[in-house]
Amino acid sequence: MSLLVVESAGFQTTVQDFGREGYGVLGVSASGAADAVALRLGNLLLENKPGAPALEMTLTGGTFLFPDGAVICLAGANFGAQSDGKALELWRPHAILPGKKLVLGATRDFARCYLCVAGGIGVVDFLGSASTHLVSGMGGWEGRALRRGDVLQIGRLEKNIRRRKLRPGVLDELKPEKKLRVTRGPQFDLFAGDARNALRHAEFVVSEESNRMGLRLDGPRLAARGNAEMISEGAPLGAIQVTPSGQAIILFVEQQTTGGYPKIANVIAADLHCVGQLRPRDAIRFEEVSLEEARALWIEREKLLSSEERLFA
Amino acid sequence: MLVYLGEEIGAAAHERVLRLLRLLQLEPIKWLRNIQPAYCSLLITFDAAAVDHAEVQETISRLEKRAKRLPEAKPRLVEVPVCYGGEFGPDLEDVAEQRGLMPEKVVELHIAQTYHAYFLGFAPGFAYLGDVPPEIAVPRLETPRKEVAPGSVGIAGRQTAIYPFGTPGGWRLIGRTPLEIFRKDREPMGLIAIGDQVRFRPITGAELLAARRA
Numbered sequence: 001m002s003l004l005v006v007e008s009a010g011f012q013t014t015v016q017d018f019g020r021e022g023y024g025v026l027g028v029s030a031s032g033a034a035d036a037v038a039l040r041l042g043n044l045l046l047e048n049k050p051g052a053p054a055l056e057m058t059l060t061g062g063t064f065l066f067p068d069g070a071v072i073c074l075a076g077a078n079f080g081a082q083s084d085g086k087a088l089e090l091w092r093p094h095a096i097l098p099g100k101k102l103v104l105g106a107t108r109d110f111a112r113c114y115l116c117v118a119g120g121i122g123v124v125d126f127l128g129s130a131s132t133h134l135v136s137g138m139g140g141w142e143g144r145a146l147r148r149g150d151v152l153q154i155g156r157l158e159k160n161i162r163r164r165k166l167r168p169g170v171l172d173e174l175k176p177e178k179k180l181r182v183t184r185g186p187q188f189d190l191f192a193g194d195a196r197n198a199l200r201h202a203e204f205v206v207s208e209e210s211n212r213m214g215l216r217l218d219g220p221r222l223a224a225r226g227n228a229e230m231i232s233e234g235a236p237l238g239a240i241q242v243t244p245s246g247q248a249i250i251l252f253v254e255q256q257t258t259g260g261y262p263k264i265a266n267v268i269a270a271d272l273h274c275v276g277q278l279r280p281r282d283a284i285r286f287e288e289v290s291l292e293e294a295r296a297l298w299i300e301r302e303k304l305l306s307s308e309e310r311l312f313a
Numbered sequence: 314m315l316v317y318l319g320e321e322i323g324a325a326a327h328e329r330v331l332r333l334l335r336l337l338q339l340e341p342i343k344w345l346r347n348i349q350p351a352y353c354s355l356l357i358t359f360d361a362a363a364v365d366h367a368e369v370q371e372t373i374s375r376l377e378k379r380a381k382r383l384p385e386a387k388p389r390l391v392e393v394p395v396c397y398g399g400e401f402g403p404d405l406e407d408v409a410e411q412r413g414l415m416p417e418k419v420v421e422l423h424i425a426q427t428y429h430a431y432f433l434g435f436a437p438g439f440a441y442l443g444d445v446p447p448e449i450a451v452p453r454l455e456t457p458r459k460e461v462a463p464g465s466v467g468i469a470g471r472q473t474a475i476y477p478f479g480t481p482g483g484w485r486l487i488g489r490t491p492l493e494i495f496r497k498d499r500e501p502m503g504l505i506a507i508g509d510q511v512r513f514r515p516i517t518g519a520e521l522l523a524a525r526r527a
Contacts (some may be wrong), residue, residue, distance in 0.1 A: 024349035025334070026503055027433030027440075089329070126497055136437045136478050138497055186315050231322055232434070232441070233315060234349030236354025258351050258434030258441075269361065295361045302362050 001122060002068035006150040010062035010104065015121055015140035015152075016114075018051035019253065020129035024234065029255050031131040031139065034212060034276030035076050037174050040305055042075030042116035044312075045164045046093055050305075051122035053130035055146070057113045059279065061104025061303060062146070064115070069098035070102070070154055070229070071118040071161045077110035077277060091171065092163050093118070098229040100136075110176055110277035119155015135213060135254050148280050165313045173304065174275035183294050185239060185263035195222040195242075199264060199286055204248065208280045212254040221246025224262050232260040238267035238275065240286075250275060252265045270301045314369055318377070319353035322443065322471075327431055331508050332380040333373075342372065350432045350507055352441075388429075388510045393475065393490050395466050395513045396521040397423075401489035408451050408468065408485055423487065423513060424444045428473065430509040437476035438495030439503040445471045446479035457483030464490045466513070475505075488513075491524035 006013075016039065019032020021281075033039040033056055040050045055064075074081050074090050081088040082103045088094050090113075096102060104113065123130045123141050132140025133183035141152060188196070204219035222242045235241060239251045241261040250267060251259070252275060267275055268289060278284065304310055318333065319326025320350055330350050337348055337355075344363040349356040359369050397420045398405040409416040430444035443469055453469045458481060459469075465476045467484025477494035494504050505511060516524075 022347045023437075024347045024356070024358075025338075025433065025507060026437055027435065028437045030347070133437075135480060136495070138437065231320075231352050233351040233354040234434075236356060236358060255330075256435045257349050258432065291366055295365060298361050 001072060001153040004117070004121070004152045004154045005065040005067065006146050006148055006152070007063040007065055007101065008148055009146040009150070010057050010228040010306045013057040013062055013146045014056050014132035014134065015053050015123050015130055016056040016132060017053045017130045019131045020127045020139070023127055024257050027257055028127065028133070028136075029253070029257050030237065031133040031212075031254050031259065032129070033114065034253055035114070035176070035273045036276075037273040037305070038076035038112070039114050039116070041091065041166070041174075042073045042114045043120075045073045045075070045091065045166070046071060046116055046118045046161060047164070048116065048118065048120055052116070053123060054117065054121060055115040057104065057115065059111060060106045061113055061115075063104070064102045065099075065100060066096045066102070066154075069100070070096050072096055072226070074138065075114045075116060077113045077200075079104040079106065079113045080108060091166055093163060107279070111279045112125070112276055117139075117154045118161055122153035122155070124182065133254060166311060167313045170304075170311055172180070174273075176274040177271070178274075178282060179287055180274055181268045181289045181292055181294070181297070182240065182265035182286050183268060183289060185265045187224070187262035188264055190224045190262050191242075192223055192225045192263050195224070195264065198222060200288060203283050203285055206278050206280050206282045210278075210280060212252055214252050214255060215250040215275065217248040217284075218233050219248070222248055222264060230260050230262055232258050235259040236265065236266060238269070238272050239263045240265045240267065252276075268297060269298040270294070285287045314357045314359070314366060314373075316355045316357060316373055317353060318355070322352045322431070324429065327429070328385070329353075329377075329380070330355060331386065332383045333377055334507070335383060335386065336376050336380045346371075347432070351434070352431050371510060386508060388508055389506070390510045390512065391505055393504075393511060393513050394494060394516040394520070394524070395488040395490050396516050396518050397488035397520060401462075401518065401521065402466070402487040404454075404467075404485035405487045408487055411451050412449055414448065419487065420423075420448050420515060422449045423468075423473070428511040430505050430507055430511060431508050433503065433505075434476075436476075436478055436480050438503040438505070439474055440503070440507075440509075440511070442473045442511055443471055445473050447471065450460060451485050453483040457481050461486060462489060464492065464494065466490060475520060489521065491521050
């Protein structure tokens with residue numbers, strides 16, 4: 001095994017993969033990469049498995065030393081990466097020579113940047129996944145965000161990496177949008193006309209109090225009709241639940257698995273990666289689509305991401 | 314997809330939830346990704362590339378009919394030692410005052426009941442236990458604590474629960490248990506599983522500290 005030494009960690013850097021879906025009965029949410037599309041492309045560019053564990057950095061990146069060298073790929077937001085005095089392009093494999101550092105700064109566009117390493121990052125699996133679940137302190141690297149001085153194992157290079165390149169147009173198609181497509185939530189009918197209109201036409205702003213558990217939205221209050229006391233029920237990833245004060249919250253990857261607030265809408269699966277790239281103070285809008293459209297968009301997305309011919313030049 | 318099997322919190326609706334859950338676990342379906350049971354519903358997450366909503370609905374309603382014929386499962390009884398009040402139960406006095414009872418009476422009522430574990434949610438291992446006797450039902454705190462001590466036992470309405478981790482929490486804390494609620498190096502990881510029966514047993518502060526050292 002080769003090593004990765006954390007010299008500075010950045011704002012919040014965790015080990016993530018595709019998460020551990022399927023443990024709702026234990027009260028465990030899936031966790032996993034906030035932008036699974038970026039993680040997947042970064043890994044595919046390195047010829048890793050699509051869900052190989054990588055470092056997810058948030059808003060500000062860290063400085064990492066590779067004593068044994070590595071081949072890396074940065075995916076997602078642009079954190080102005082440099083190594084050995086040279087700027088490193090996103091979405092391209094780069095060789096880091098033994099003893100060299102990778103230095104990242106503050107974001108220039110979106111919320112999260114993934115540092116993928118050829119061979120992946122080695123941590124002990126918890127419930128079948130390497131993903132960090134910060135709320136419960138489980139999974140990933142000691143169940144927490146990385147700190148200065150942490151030393152992680154990374155995969156050893158088994159073969160030469162081809163210099164893979166994405167086809168022009170792929171990134172445009174997968175660009176994180178600020179307009180999120182939603183389907184109606186199970187309690188849509190509990191909301192008054194004003195609230196439904198606001199959801200369709202108004203602008204919402206991502207609050208500073210947002211994290212991997214959920215994104216709180218400032219904007220028009222979405223009042224439910226009457227006193228809608230609800231019995232707690234399962235809440236899916238991307239559900240937009242509304243608190244008694246009318247604030248909308250998008251439940252995200254480290255979500256609580258059940259909740260008693262009414263859910264007005266749900267972000268469609270094909271747009272969840274956009275949620276992962278939202279920063280505090282970003283202005284967003286919603287657009288309603290049918291369940292059939294949501295499903296068609298998801299199938300099209302999966303086709304694109306599993307087609308080597310369509311992805312790579 | 315949310316499957317509703319009743320419209321109230323109670324044993325009958327929850328028995329329907331448990332039966333359907335058991336059938337889904339006994340006969341795993343390829344496109345099924347996650348099941349989140351609750352009081353009277355199951356949230357079903359499925360692989361939308363493999364099936365559409367209509368097929369999921371049809372499959373689930375067929376299983377639901379079969380689930381009705383399953384024999385009733387024998388619940389497991391879990392006993393939880395709790396040190397009530399003082400530094401370990403900072404809201405006990407407050408609960409007593411709100412309900413016009415002596416703190417001892419609150420404890421007596423809390424331990425008199427055998428609770429049913431309706432489901433796990435909020436955090437890994439966090440079991441929603443019911444039903445708390447109406448005499449000691451109290452609303453959540455106006456402002457949740459930023460962090461509660463792991464093992465804290467709280468009340469919210471007719472529900473009681475044990476916090477597995479130092480998470481934020483809005484339930485009123487009446488005591489603490491030395492037991493570890495969720496451990497990833499244990500099988501099963503959670504002390505309490507859905508459908509279990511739970512009883513609380515009072516212990517002293519010294520016993521709590523001794524048990525934690527052991």
